[in-house]
Amino acid sequence: METEKSKVEEKLPDKTKHMSEWYDRVLLEAGIIDIRYGVKGFIVYMPYGMMIMKNIIKLYEEELEATGHKPVLFPVVIPEENLKKEAEHITGFESEVFWITHAGKNKLEERLALRPTSETAMYPIYSLWLTSYKDLPFKAYQTVAVYRYETKATRPLLRGREFLWIEAHDVFRTKEEAIRQTLEDKEIFYKVTYEKLGIPFIHVKREEFDKFPGAEDTYAFDTLLPDGKVLQIGTTHYLGQKFSRVFDVKFHDIDGSYKYGEQTCYGIGLSRILASILLIHGDSYGLILPFEIAPIQIVIIPIYKKDYDNEKINRYAREIEEILGEKYRVKLDLSEKTPGEKFYEYDLLGVPYRIEIGKKEVENNVVTIFRRDIRERKTVQLSQLTQYIEITKKEIVEVLRRRAEERLKNSYKGIENLDDLKKHSEEGYSLFEADFCDSEECADELKSITGGFEVRGIFLDKKVEEGSKCIMCGGPAKSRVLIAKAY
């Protein structure tokens, strides 16, 4: 991998203007994923990318467990008969399913689907597990890959045929509890995605015609990428009793009656969240990683000097490595590369702190510490170093979040007609809010006339004014909606 890294010295292109080029180079040069596996839509997580991914997964799993979710693991295969039981669900997924038809030299009696999502794998078993109101609420999640035969162009991490997600599937006694869960799901998403990863998102209710196949209601979390397109990074669905009736997920209630469970499911799009972190926080030097998920949180680089006892520098560097290594993921780079090469490399990898140790630092018992997010050097007393990191490590994600949020806000414009849309999008706006009649026809027409702008969903906290008209047909408006181009 040495040869790839030397390319870094060409500074990366501006990611706002050339997002694709920036992205492709960073993915390979920082060792995130490799797209050369040879099967369309299937990628390889390289070591550095997988380390980041594991840290991201940990944050979401902790939050799910703190809210009463338990881990489970269901098979990757789903019998064709199960997948087909819920009519809307199979209609939505049938064109996207990979089928296993043979094993060894035998043809299977029944085809097996690779899970595109796990409702039809899980709920037949839930029906065996849940028999009494005492078993409820039942909240479970699994962190797995899912498989969808995408016919649209695939893009690494953004749209793949195999992608990683966490899916939570919950069952409740009452509708109220189920609805409350969709709000808790949003809260979990907020705590991790926004607070810990610094990724702002817009929460909307998808239009009827745009719901998850089989859901009563779908709520989605969209984020904004630097090229002005939005990306769905999570969804939560209120399923009501649609699946519980089909799969017989019923329970003996307090009053002795049998009732069908009220269900929700929740998808956290891990691959896309990783992509968002790279694309939204990165700059022309490479990645910028929030402290909590950085595989290397602090790198220590010795700066040797002619006519100096450089072993002193190494000793001092090792001492710092040991002190910081107790609390943080630290790397001391004693390789033969020049300090300049190392600076480039760890900038590219998005390492939050770089500590430079030279003669001056050794003799004064200080360190020079560089923060990747704001690109500022500071001299800190060795005795104050841990404290300095403890205080400033939280600032990093705040800086990243503030930047991202500002870009999102500055991209946002209310519009009253398509001329507004055209004008403002030429000015650089990319997220639009408008009155809408909620019809699929109008949404389709909008997309075709504007070359790709989509109705992304309804703002739940905004009402249309009396007498408002749909931006497309001029008929009575029902909702304030988000309009944007999307991945």
Next chain:
Amino acid sequence: METEKSKVEEKLPDKTKHMSEWYDRVLLEAGIIDIRYGVKGFIVYMPYGMMIMKNIIKLYEEELEATGHKPVLFPVVIPEENLKKEAEHITGFESEVFWITHAGKNKLEERLALRPTSETAMYPIYSLWLTSYKDLPFKAYQTVAVYRYETKATRPLLRGREFLWIEAHDVFRTKEEAIRQTLEDKEIFYKVTYEKLGIPFIHVKREEFDKFPGAEDTYAFDTLLPDGKVLQIGTTHYLGQKFSRVFDVKFHDIDGSYKYGEQTCYGIGLSRILASILLIHGDSYGLILPFEIAPIQIVIIPIYKKDYDNEKINRYAREIEEILGEKYRVKLDLSEKTPGEKFYEYDLLGVPYRIEIGKKEVENNVVTIFRRDIRERKTVQLSQLTQYIEITKKEIVEVLRRRAEERLKNSYKGIENLDDLKKHSEEGYSLFEADFCDSEECADELKSITGGFEVRGIFLDKKVEEGSKCIMCGGPAKSRVLIAKAY
């Protein structure tokens, strides 16, 4: 799940005499896995089982990372062309592969295999990543499910068509380093499986005819189950240059020449390790879990008394929950079940410590603490409680390991002929050591004559004596081998 648990009150059968019955009941009643998914060989990990599994995974991953392995993740699908490149490998696996042939309504141009193991997925990409001796050693692992169309009878966790493992795939400059890695793999296995999980194992070199398809040498870790059969729970393979030549994993060496990498791979059988922990440590009350992997490490149970202010008991119990909760995974069970029902339940779940809080404990500021492994109650001062747990928690796995090791030793017998085998196996021995000529014919004959005894492999630290004869053909013996029935 309430209804299942009430069955616990029937004590479980003796697991040595009725292992299958014991196992099936514990799997379901303790909520480890569910075998009712409906596709042969595919199981569902239930919440409690998955929590244990995640704790097991963490231990191995930590050890792998401490020895320089980095996480990666390769696709579950392998193009048919890749899978077929190494001739011995495909011959070994072709009868066991699940094939994806269709997606949506389309027939795929090339069939895709579900990974039965990942050499042929990984090494084509390794050949892109590794170009210089500076990239070596390269050590990577992934924790995934693999898929094998087993034609033998499947048994939950013991033999499935989908099972969990960790596979590590390493590349080195020299043969010496690769061989050294197979020893490090053994060391990793020892540190986790033996030291932390209390599972003893026998390390043998598999016979030539019993190697991993495509390997130069295969070393295996077998453990002994209560029914006297052995179970392979891990393997490490020296691959030499067999795969690197096929997949072009070569590098520019220090002297400027191109060389093929020397490879090893390593499989840690997670599903089987979980099964071994359940089967080897459990007793007629249920599971006994080592402290480190127990999802609930300590359960607190209030014992109410008539004519007493039982809120005092609850307050005291909550205080203890809070103190212990800072360091351990603690559950305070305030449900309405009787203490007796709770004792049964947490015995079944294998919770290492049970703390009982009644009037006596409240008034004397003590706790009554019960250790699941030795079934002993003790009174401990509240102020000494954490210290008591810190000291004794390590003893638990030592007790479990000692018991398991004793059973293994007591099952072991050297033999000189088949009459010995027959006699000693009737006496209850199940692991035999004998001189052997290393031929496949003799191994096959042994198995067929004895109704299932297999040559499991060669003891590396034992030499045959001059003039020794093969236990089967009487020809010159080459090795001391392990003979046992196996899963």
